Amino acid sequence: MPHLHDIIYLLPEIILLLGALSLLMIGAFMRGEKIAPLAGGGGVKTTMKDEATIAVAANRKNWLLAGGAMLVIALALMASLPQTVPDGNEILSGMLRIDRFGHAVKIFILIGTGFSLLVGWRWLMRAKAAMFELPVLMLFAVIGMTQMVAANNLIVLFLGLELQNLALYVLASSQRESRRSSEAGLKYFVLGALSSGLLLYGMSLLYGFTGALNYDAIANNIATQNGGVMPYGILIGMIFIITGIGFKISAVPFHMWTPDVYEGAPTPITNFFAVVPKLAGFAVIMRLLVEVFGEFHVEAGQILVVLSMASMVVGSLAAINQRSIKRLMAYSAISHVGYGLIGLAGNNADAYAATLVYLGIYVPMTLGTFGCILAMTRGGKPLDELSDLAGLAKYHPWLAAALAVFMFSMAGIPPLAGFFAKFYIFRSAIDNNLIALAVVGVLSSVVSAYYYCRIIKLIYFDPPQAKGALDPLPREVAWVIGLTAMVILWFVLWPNGYIDWVRHAATDLWKGSE
């Protein structure tokens, strides 16, 4: 029977859930929407109200809800910072595994979500796409992701994944006036459902051949079966599961949906998609590979090498010709997934630590870049073309400098954080004798340096467009851009603390499996 004191390890999730539910209630019952009630005693008065007061009320309500969601995320973050770990790491009779790895990923997820909400909310409000449901859905998605990350059981994993996915589908199509947003939502939904189906099929094969749902029980079962036909069924199950999660983290060849969804979804939501679900997907696949498929590490390694190479090559080659900066970011995200997968192809704690280092650095890089993209508005209208960036340095020297920092970091230029991410990844590949993978990685990062540097050339050396300056930066966007740029610039000063922390998390994951 689950002990009541296990609940304490679920404190972040409980905070998130209660926060989401109360924000939902506040949002549903609080006044200040666009439509004021007409009938009844107060109705006459509200029709008399001019549009401005109603808009102010709506504004206040929107900020209240987004701020509430950020507060909830901050509280959950504080609750998960102590990183308390139960004896034996399992709680609720083996449903969840609470370890330092899960905590680390959870912290990344919470930070990513909080900042993407902060940086994007004003954009959503200006685009008239801000609905009170959006922060609530983000919170639900985060709950799903934390469950995915902590899951020690296939059913919990699937339910967490679906919780996350459903929320993300709605978020993708949340800009209802835009046809592309609806298209993005529909595409994401169809392909997401397909990948969930693949994942579920893999899980059912796994369950059918091992008779177990808990990760450790499945691993035990695999370890005790030697020979026979059983391993083939399990192997096929593993392939399906890796495919399903490959869709979620948009690894090539399961990446088709990514550019369309990234381009169609409202930019703040794209930012959220680029940062957070990837972390959860990576955490899930890492946990599964270590805790369930430890016996199949050779076969899994082959699959991962192919996925990783394809993602790096396709991501960097396809990004060259993009005109839309959101599509470019989509391909860039795909190539980053490829780099992250290099670490998973190596089969030890250090390689996994390299992937975690990469993911952790990927979060501020992407957040900052998307902050700059969100700042690209002129006359209240969001811009998406790369050519709109031309001559940015003339009008907005600081924004241009920050964007240059992010681009150099993504390309992996030495003193910046992105260099360390790539350095650790490639070193882990060489340590694990994956020379071919390292070579492909370095080559594709050279290719990707071309389009990152092209953006810098556009900003600094191209003549500015006649249309004039961009709108002034909203204050919170400027803060987020500044903060992430600082993190990336000064990472070189104290990399050890962060890397040690992440390495502890990765070794904890591996320790649990032995």
Add this chain to the structure above:
Amino acid sequence: MILEGLAFYLFALLAIAAGAMVVTARNPVHSVLFLILTFFNAAGLFVLLHAEFLAMILVIVYVGAVAVLFLFVVMMLDINFRELRQGARNYARIGLAVGLVLLVELALVGGMYGHNFSYTQSNNNITVSPTPENNESLASDEPEAKLAGDEAALPPGNDATSQGTTQGTPQGTSKSTADENNPENLPLDSETAEDEPNGGGFNASGQNGFSTEVGDRISASINNTEAIGRVLYTKYFLMFQLAGLVLLVAMIGAITLTLRQRGGVRRQVISEQLARHPANSVHLVKVTPYDPLKESTKK
């Protein structure tokens, strides 16, 4: 026994007849109604198999929700079913062939059922749902086995008299009755479980979440609805809650994406209607009455 057999044939025949009517009825509304009848008969069959939970779910979900939805769709969409049926006739041969294949497969499965049903549990120490064992043990037709199961169904903690009469430890009773179960079968009552020296109850169920012990222990003692309820709200409560959240998110998402608030619509706000006061909603206007004389003088 005879009654059970009669009931089975009644339900089965009605289900087949209603199923045939679903396909052949001319009026689509009648088809849906026959479908509901089929569901009810299938639920009856489940009850005969001692799977009350499935029976209830079938009635609640399929009759209560799905069939009603079908009815709505059939009634609200103006589909010309006669044309659809014209097309269906062209594919009758293929349909018959597929049906034949299915029938053969079913027969094969039925043949296998008697021989090789009990798959080995030796290599997998873990089974998940308590229902299969439950059905297996309870659906067996031998009355002795069932009686034994019923005896085991009385946990000593629940029934004071039985505690007096059985006089043994719970281990003893379960050993004598449910032989296919683990010897340390214990009732679910946590009080007695805690009193046990070897620590019974759920806590003893090993390090794995889903151990056979839980399933078996439940299976011998209580009916399957109760068994599902007991594990659903203890072991599986996280999944239960997560499933609830998934449904909540689906609901929020559907509302977010489809609800449009149009301007100029009169909305009813009951609190404001109730809070209405004559002082600020009734205006007394001094109306000068029509005076024909004045009118005429003006002219």
